Amino acid sequence: MAKFSGLTNDQVLKQEEMGHVNKAVDDQAKTDWQIIKENTFTYFNLIFLILAILLILVGEFKDLTFLPVIIANTVIGIIQELRAKRVLDKLNVINATKVTVIRNNIEQEIPIENLVLDDIIVLKTGDQIPADSVVLDGSLKVNEALLTGEADEILKKQDDDLLSGSFVVSGKAYAKLTKVGKESYVSKLTLKAKEMNQKEQSEMIRSLNKLIKWVGIIIIPLGLALFAMAFYVNHHSIAESVTSMEAAIIGMIPEGLYLLTTIALAISAMRLAKNQVMLHDMKSVETLARVNVLCVDKTGTITEPKMAVTSFEPINIEKDKLFELISNFAQSMPQDNETSKALGAYFTSNRETADHIIPFTSVNKYSGAVFKDKTLLVGAPEFVLRNQFDEYKSKIDSFTSQGYRVVAFAKYPQALKNENDPLTQEVELLGLILINNPIRKNAKKTFKYFAKQGVEIKVISGDNPLTVSRVAKEVGIAGSEKYIDATELNKNNYDEAVKKYNVFGRVKPEQKRYLVKALQKAGNTVAMTGDGVNDILAMKLADCSISMASGNNAAVQASQVVLLDSNFAKMPEIVNEGRRVVNNIERSASLFLVKNIFSLLMTFFTLAFALTYPLRPTQIALISAFTIGLPSFLLALENNFSRIRGKFIPNVMTRAIPGGITDMIAVSVLVIANQVLDLGRQEVATTATMLLIAVGMMVLYQISAPMNKYRVGVFIVSFLCLIFAIIFAHNLFALSKISMKAIFLLVVLFFAEVTAFKYLSKLADGFQEVLNIYSQKGSKTTIGELKLAYKKADR
Incomplete structure (x- = not known):
């Protein structure tokens, strides 16, 4: 094989100055500015900004309490994603893919990104071709399946083109880079090889994106309709109309849900990265x-990936003679795979060098060394012996049954030219080589x-x-x-x-x-x-x-x-980490969606009956902070390795719908009762807030079940924070004293809520169990199985 001197340092520098560097366009990586921009300039942040401006214009500064939560969510999201990026960037640098390049007449390994146009690289079995290139010397069998989808092995000889993104199945060659960076396929290498583009998202992210998309579409027309209803039909002031409209819109936006998901995934990636x-x-x-x-x-x-020869069994040949022949073969072969390395380490007595070699391919499953008019073959017994295999099957099986990997060593009576030459004659089996891999x-x-x-x-x-x-x-x-x-x-x-x-x-x-x-x-x-x-x-x-x-x-x-x-032993840890993330996000998503479902249903109710939305934005902020935000954050820290059942959206919705409907029924009854009792808008808002807090705590208790010390602690902390806010910050959250009529109505509706929530939760649990059974068996599910699942959940 020819020897090349490669580029000099001056030539490399010149190529770098011209921008001819193999810098790949990495669609997965984000810059710091992209992370800040994506977390800050979001659709919902724009909506919140407009809402804040409207409240400022009408002088309702008290209702701006949602802003600190939004700002905190955005800042936390940026910080966590930047931290995760730092850890992963360090790991990517440490574990960057390297390639052998010839520069200044010396072979050296450098990262793919440091290659320049006209570099001469050395390619061998298992390497991925880093940039478009042309073969200068040698031959390779290349699989271009990552680019074309075709699994055929293509022979590449001198002057043949090589595409970046393909990988070397066998052989060795020198190649010169002809296109690098954006000019070659290398900018798309990661996406091509891993097939992980933006369309291929996990079920959870896909579901969240759909949910947020639909919320984003409906809030604008609903908000305008609510304002029109309050201002033109019910003749409220502009300030009252704006605050009631904003309370509904803020209630419909799952402002922290997507952020919580991003943070949870980023923290998981960072935690796993620290654990290799x-x-x-x-x-x-x-x-x-x-x-x-x-x-x-x-x-x-x-x-273990390393192989070791345990022993070898001669067939119709002296053991010393067999050792010598295998040694000649082993020392002539390039040690570019584990089998070759194991043979080379064990069979070291080299007395004769092969004229040329036949590289191993995954199709032939053997390799060969040509000595004058014969070829020595090493490979899988079935592929080397072919029709002769049955003759030695019992002997081979006796070794394989003991856990050995058995390799046949045979003599073929002709000199093969290359790996494409078929074996047309019988071989003479000289021996069996026993190889073992120690179990991890x-x-x-x-x-x-x-x-x-x-x-x-x-x-x-x-x-x-x-x-x-x-x-x-x-x-x-x-x-x-x-x-x-x-x-x-x-x-x-x-x-x-x-x-x-x-x-x-x-x-x-x-x-x-x-x-x-x-x-x-x-x-x-x-x-x-x-x-x-x-x-x-x-x-x-x-x-x-x-x-x-x-x-x-x-x-x-x-x-x-x-x-x-x-270390394959890390797999349970990865699975548990995934379960912790999914289970905690599902639980938190249920909390968020209770408020969203209530606000959506309540909006339709008020529009249908020409009423004004009964709550203020600051009261929605109170409910969000201590029945959703705080417990979601605390519960997300808990280890939760339960097996994941069912689909994300059904799991979340069946937990959230009972609370959302219960909220809507209770507040709707309160609003209707107000038409008779004439409590006043402030009393109705305060009473509705208390009802929503009660349902929020019931939902929190339900999704935390079965309770343990940590979850009880989360429940108590959230409850105490609510009590503190109601007693000491009631003015901030627009809470006022309520009359005895309102207190009586609050008590009656609270007990009605408990009953309604319990009944709706049973229905939802049964429906979820039915969905889980159906998702497992599909159309094969019988009506009897579905009924049994529903009854089981109902108990």
């Missing part, structure tokens, strides 16, 4: 928390955790299925005895295979994708772990992809979650 887990996308932690099928490889996940220390404990959580494990490996099954059984994977050789599968039986088997051996890269697709078709949320180029196609398709940092660069770039210390 890097998220390429913060939202992937939620997806992983919802996973019910986890696909893992044997090597690198269940076992905490593997058994990790899989036990997933078994308890109801997460099904599918082991998908390129190794012998019997070997994989044995290892899977050793670490306690359920159903490990149900294994199959993937060579027996075809496109028509994957759907049945994923239901019947838990261990798949001799799996090719394309087949891994078919298996993931079949699992998803069956209604599963699938996570895929991997550390090699043969895992990328499946990782790309999976709902969540996890890679080991010890794996190749292409796998790391293609994944959503990277285990920086390559």
